[in-house]
Amino acid sequence: MQSVAEFDNVGLRYGTGAETLTDVSFKLYPGSFYFLTGASGAGKTSLLKLLYLAHRPSRGAIRMFGEDLVAMPRKRLPGFRRRIGVVFQDFRLVPHLSAFDNIALPLRIAGISERDLEGPVNEMLDWIGLTERASARPATLSGGEQQRVAIARAVIGRPEMLVADEPTGNVDPDMALRLLKLFAALNRLGTTVVVATHDIHLLQEIEGAQMMRLDKGRLSDPTGALRHPPRPLVLRN
Amino acid sequence: MQLPFTANPHERQLIPDGRFTGPMPWVMAIMLFLSLLAAAAALALAHSANQGSMALSRQATVQILENDPDARIAQQRAVAASLRKRQDVHSVNIVPESEARALLEPWLGEVAEESEVPVPALIDVEFKRVPDADQLAAIRRALASTAPSIRIDGNAQWLKPWFELVRSLLLVALAILLLLLFATGATVALAVRGALNTHKATIEIIHMMGGTDVQVARLFQRRVALDALFGSALGLALAISVILLLGERVTALEPGLLSGASVPLYGWPLLLLIPLAVTALSMAMARWTVLSTLKKML
Numbered sequence: 001m002q003s004v005a006e007f008d009n010v011g012l013r014y015g016t017g018a019e020t021l022t023d024v025s026f027k028l029y030p031g032s033f034y035f036l037t038g039a040s041g042a043g044k045t046s047l048l049k050l051l052y053l054a055h056r057p058s059r060g061a062i063r064m065f066g067e068d069l070v071a072m073p074r075k076r077l078p079g080f081r082r083r084i085g086v087v088f089q090d091f092r093l094v095p096h097l098s099a100f101d102n103i104a105l106p107l108r109i110a111g112i113s114e115r116d117l118e119g120p121v122n123e124m125l126d127w128i129g130l131t132e133r134a135s136a137r138p139a140t141l142s143g144g145e146q147q148r149v150a151i152a153r154a155v156i157g158r159p160e161m162l163v164a165d166e167p168t169g170n171v172d173p174d175m176a177l178r179l180l181k182l183f184a185a186l187n188r189l190g191t192t193v194v195v196a197t198h199d200i201h202l203l204q205e206i207e208g209a210q211m212m213r214l215d216k217g218r219l220s221d222p223t224g225a226l227r228h229p230p231r232p233l234v235l236r237n
Numbered sequence: 238m239q240l241p242f243t244a245n246p247h248e249r250q251l252i253p254d255g256r257f258t259g260p261m262p263w264v265m266a267i268m269l270f271l272s273l274l275a276a277a278a279a280l281a282l283a284h285s286a287n288q289g290s291m292a293l294s295r296q297a298t299v300q301i302l303e304n305d306p307d308a309r310i311a312q313q314r315a316v317a318a319s320l321r322k323r324q325d326v327h328s329v330n331i332v333p334e335s336e337a338r339a340l341l342e343p344w345l346g347e348v349a350e351e352s353e354v355p356v357p358a359l360i361d362v363e364f365k366r367v368p369d370a371d372q373l374a375a376i377r378r379a380l381a382s383t384a385p386s387i388r389i390d391g392n393a394q395w396l397k398p399w400f401e402l403v404r405s406l407l408l409v410a411l412a413i414l415l416l417l418l419f420a421t422g423a424t425v426a427l428a429v430r431g432a433l434n435t436h437k438a439t440i441e442i443i444h445m446m447g448g449t450d451v452q453v454a455r456l457f458q459r460r461v462a463l464d465a466l467f468g469s470a471l472g473l474a475l476a477i478s479v480i481l482l483l484g485e486r487v488t489a490l491e492p493g494l495l496s497g498a499s500v501p502l503y504g505w506p507l508l509l510l511i512p513l514a515v516t517a518l519s520m521a522m523a524r525w526t527v528l529s530t531l532k533k534m535l
Contacts, residue, residue, distance in 0.1 A: 054445060074532070075449075082447030092442050096253045105251075109448045153446075 002066055003027040004161050004192045005051060010060035012046050019058070020046045022217045028161070028194065033187045035203050036196040038214035044196040045089060045165055047214060051194060052086045052163045053077055065160070082110055085159035085191075087167045091150040093138040099149045100125065100134040106157040124152040127182070143170040151179055161192040168202060180205055251443060252436050252456045261428050261461075265421065265468025266475070269515055272417040273476035273508055279410035280504035281487075286403045294367050294393040294400075295327070299360040302386040306355075312384035313358035319380055325364055325372070332359035357388075367393050421515055422522045425465075429457055429526040444534065454527040461523040462516055469512030476508075 005028040012021040021043045028034060038044050049055045050062060053069070062069040064080060072080075085106075093102045103124055107117040125131045128148040130141075138146055147170045154162060162183065168176035176199075184206060187193045197203070203211065213220045299316060303309035313331060320329045337359050345354065368376075373389045380387050433440065440453055484499045500508070 052445060078444070078447045078449045080447075081445060086445055092438070092445075094251065094439050094442060097250060101250060105442075106446045109443065109446050109452065 002030070003063070004030050004065060006061075006063040007050070008061040008063075010050065010057045010062060012043075012050060012055065013058040020217050021050075021057075021214075024060070024217075024219045026212060026219060026221070028192055030160075030192055031187065031190050032192055033184070033206060033209040034192075034194045035206075035209055035211045036194060036214065037198055037203070037211060039198070042214040043217040044214055046217075047219075048086075048163050048165050048194070048196055051161070052084050053081055082106070082157065083160045085154035085157060085162040087147075087151050087154045087162075087164035089165040089169070091138070091146045093146055093149055093153075095138055098135045098137055099130055099141065099145075102138070102149050103152045103156055105153060110157065120156060124156050128152050144172065144175060147171055148175070148179070151182070155182065155186055158186070158189070159191060161194070162186060164193070164195045166197055167195060168197065168199060173201075176202065177205065251439060252432075252460070259428070259464075261424070261464040262468040262471070264424050265465050265515070265519070266471035268417055268421045268424065269469050269472030269512060270476045270479075272414055272421070272515070273472065273511055274479065275410045275413040275417060276508055276511055277476070277480045277500050277504070279407055279414065280500050280507065282403050282407045282410065284499070284501040284504070286400060286407070294391075294396045295364050297362045297364065297368060297373060297389055297391045299362060300388040300390070301358040301360075301384045302355070302388065303358070303384070304355050309355075309358045312387075313360060315383045316380050316387060317360050319383060320360065320362055320376075323376075325366070325368070327363045327365045329363075330361040332361055334358070362389075370394070418515070418518065422518060425461055425519045425522040426526045428464075429461065429523045430530060432457060432460070433527065433530050440531070441534075450528050450531040453531060454524045457523045457527050458520045461519050465516040465519040466512075469515055473509075473512050480508075 007024050007026050010021060010024040011019050013019045024047065036044050036047065046055075050057060053064070056062075056070060060070075065083060067080075069080075094105065097105070100121055104117050104121045107120070122131070122134075125134050128151070130136075130145060130148060130152075133141065133145065138149070141149065147167065151164070151167055154164065164183070167183075168179055171179065180202065183193050183195065195202075203209070211221065299320070301309055301312050301316065303312055317329050317331050320326050334356060337356050340359075341354075341356060368391050370391070373391050377387055377389045443453060480500060487499050
C-alpha cells in the first residue's frame, strides 16, 4: 500500500539551535486515523508543520503522496498543499474576513466559482452551528467559535490528509465529540487524519486510531500500530 | 472595477483595500507631474531645435564696411542682385539704413543720419539649406570684386552654442524623466514591501491553503494599479495646466530663439501615454516585488 506520507530519519532544527525533531521515521497510510501525543515542547507542532509543508526538514527524507518533498521545487508546493487540510493551534483565521469568507477561502483559492461554493459553505456553517454568525468577523467570535470556523475551513475542500493541531482545545466536550465525529466521517471517506492532542479522553473516543508519541523530538509508537496496517475505526458513543 | 491581470472581486477581499489612505497615490501624482514636465520640456526643446531655430540657422548676414555712403549703397545693391541669382539662396532682403542704425543704438546711442559714424550696409540672406563655413567663404570670395570690404556671417556659427545648449538640456530633461520613472518604480517597490510585511500573516495562510505566489501578486497589482491611476490622473491634470500656461507665455514672446519652444501637436499623445506607461510600470514593479519577496518564503 502506498503511503500518504513517509518520513525517513527526519531531523528539524530552527536556525543554529538544537534539533527539535530527531531521527523521526514513520509512514501514514491512506484512510487511517492517527493521534499525535506528547508533552508541551515535545515537537508535535513542528512535526505537523513538516506534514502540512510549512517547513522543509533539516535532514532526512520526506515523501508526500508518493513524491520526494525535499527535492520538490517550490512552485509545485501549492498543488500539494491543496490536498492537505490544516487546523492551526492558533486558528489563523483571516481577521478582516467573515466566518463565511474564511470557510470559503480554500475553495476560492482553488478557483471554485461563487455559485458552486455557496452551498457547501452554508452547509458547513450549519453543521458547526454558526449559520447565524456567517457574516461575523473572527474578532467578534468566541474562542470555540473561531476554532469551529478553523476546522470547517480545513475540511471544506475534502482534503486527502487532514492535519489538526489541538483542534478541540477551546470547545466544550459535546462540541469536541461532534468535531471528532466530523473527522471520523471524513476519515471514512478516505481522508488520512492526524490529530495532535494531549487530551487523553479524546484518544479513547476512537477505537482503531493509531497513536504516535513524541518525546523530546523523538518518535515512539506505544501501541505498535505504526508498524502494522491500519484497522477500521470504531467511534465510541 | 476589474482591471486586467488583477484579482477577481472575491480574491481581492483577502487583502483589505487601503488605497487613498496611504501616501502612495499622492507620491505617484507628484512623480507623474514632474515626469510630464520633464517630458514636455524635452519635447518643446526638440521641437524648438527642429523648427524655429533651424530656420534661423539657414540665414546669414552680409555686411559691407565701406566708408563712402554712395559707394556703400551701390555695393549693397550690386551684392544683393548677385545673391538673388544664386541657386542656393532662398531669399535676399536689403536691411534699410535706419534699421541698421537702430541696431547700433544699444551700444552707440542715437546715431544721427548725418553722423560721421559709418554704419555698415546690411543684407539678410536666407539659404535653402544651412550653409557651412566653406560655402560662405566661397560666396565672399566671389563677391569681393563687387564689394572689397564684404563680410558674411552665417547664423549657424553663432547659433552653434545655442544648439549645443538645447541638446544638453534635452539630454538633461530625458535623464530627469528616466530618474523619475526609476524613482516611481522604487517607490512602488518600497510600498509593496511594506504592505507585504503588514499582511504577512494573511499571505502565510493563503500559502498554506495552496495559494500561489501569482495569486498573491495579483492582489497587490490591483491595489498599485488603482493608486497609480489616481496619482496619474491628478498629476496629469496639474501638469497639463502648467504646460498650457507656460505655452501661452512662450507664444507671447517676440519671434526668436524660444518662440518655437512649445509642445508640438505630436507631443500631446506622447505625454498622454506617460500615465499609462507609469501605471503599467507600477503594476509590473508590484508583481516583480511580490514574486521576488515570496520566493524567500516556503
